[in-house]
Every structure is written in structure tokens, then in C-alpha cells.
Amino acid sequence: METVYDSSGFNSAETEGPRERIAAAGPGRIADVDLLKALLGSGTRNYRVDSVAGSLLRYFDNMGGTRSPSYQDLLSLPGMGTAKAAQIIAAWEFCRRRLRPAEASVRTPEDLIPLIRHYGDRPQEHFLSIPLNGAHEVIGIHIVSVGLVNRTLVHPREVFRPALESSAAALICAHNHPSGRLEPSREDQEITLRLLRAGTLLGIPVLDHLIFHGSRFYSFLSEGQIRHGGEWEK
Secondary structure, eight states: OOOBOOTTTTSOSOSSOHHHHHHHHOGGGSOHHHHHHHHHOOOBSSSOHHHHHHHHHHHHHHHTTSSOOOHHHHHTSTTOOHHHHHHHHHHHHHHHHHHOOOOOBOSSHHHHHHHHGGGGGOSSOEEEEEEEOTTOBBOOOEEEEESSOOTTTSOHHHHHHHHHHTTOSEEEEEEEOTTSOOSOOHHHHHHHHHHHHHHHHHTOOEEEEEEEETTEEEETTTTTSEETTTEEOO
């Protein structure tokens, strides 16, 4: 049996919980992990709600947005008992039935930002690989690396893996800048050039590389550093 505790026991140590912040500021301004904490409500005897929500967030990040959560997978997460796993599955299924959104078509950077904006709240850089089909609809959003974006962590093999596995027609890359500065570094430019060259060889053009923070962004395409069709502007 799953044993849960209220805030006097094994919940978060915060004085103002995520539910209170949702009521005060609205859900759109709440970090992903705090939304999960609000949904979970409490932790267990051995795991605080912060820890359970963190494990759950990493699980959803690794899913890449291409499948539904598995009940058995959820049960394997630390602190996730049968009641909480069923709660997450039920919430996911209810939203799936009610929302049923059309495939997101990306024609401009502004079309993509709402789909990745929540990564802008993360304290570390997240490099995202976003494959598109022939109609420029998003197939999935995949985290390639977490941490400082550099040539060692961001390898073309890993960036293009989701596109190859899904038979994508094109690819967009994006990563957040936790500092809020959007200007690309020399490393950002070198990575972009490597990915453009790899895309040309693989026949999967890189249409853009976005650097973003919240709803603000820098687009290599819009700034004239990438030509339409995925070529570097010299």
C-alpha cells in the first residue's frame, strides 16, 4: 500500500507550494516540475514530492513527446506507487480525449516557440532536436543534451537520430539560454555549421536553430545566417 504524508511530513519544504503559486500567477508561469508537484500533491515515506516530481519530469523529457506514458514505467520511478501512477495516467488520458490538438505546423520561429517555451525555465541548457514531416508538422521534441552546449555534448549523430528514426523531411534545432542572453556564442555558430553540413549529407535539411529564453528568441534563419533550405549564409 502506498503511504503519503501531508505538508507537515514529506512534502516540499517550500512555504508557498505550487498550488498556491498557480492560484496567484496562473499555470502558464509555473515551471514544469512545479506543475507535476501540484498534480502529485505529496510525497511518500522515503521520497519528498520534489524528488518524485523530478523523476517524473525526466521520464517525460525522455519520452520525446511521441508516445503515451506507460503504467509499468511509472511504477518503476522512485516514490511512484500505484495510486500516483494511476493519477498521472488518468490525467494524461483525459487531456488526450478532450484536447486532441491538430499537428503543429511550423512555418516561422513564432510557430515553434509555444511548443518549447517551457524549456526556457530550466536552470541548465537543453539542446532540442525537433524533426518535421513533409508538411512541416512537428513529429516530436527530443532532448539531445542537458548542460553547457558544446561540440562534445551536441554530436550530429545524436541530433539527427530522432529525424532518421521517424523518416523526417527536415529538422529544427533549439536550445535555451538560462542567462536570458540570446546572442549566439562562437560555439553556437560552430555547432550550427556542423549540423547544417550533416543535414546536407543526410538529406535532412536543418531549417533553423533557435536560441530562446521564455518567449524571446534568436533565429539563425531570421537573422540571415541560414538560407532557406538549410544552407549556411557565408
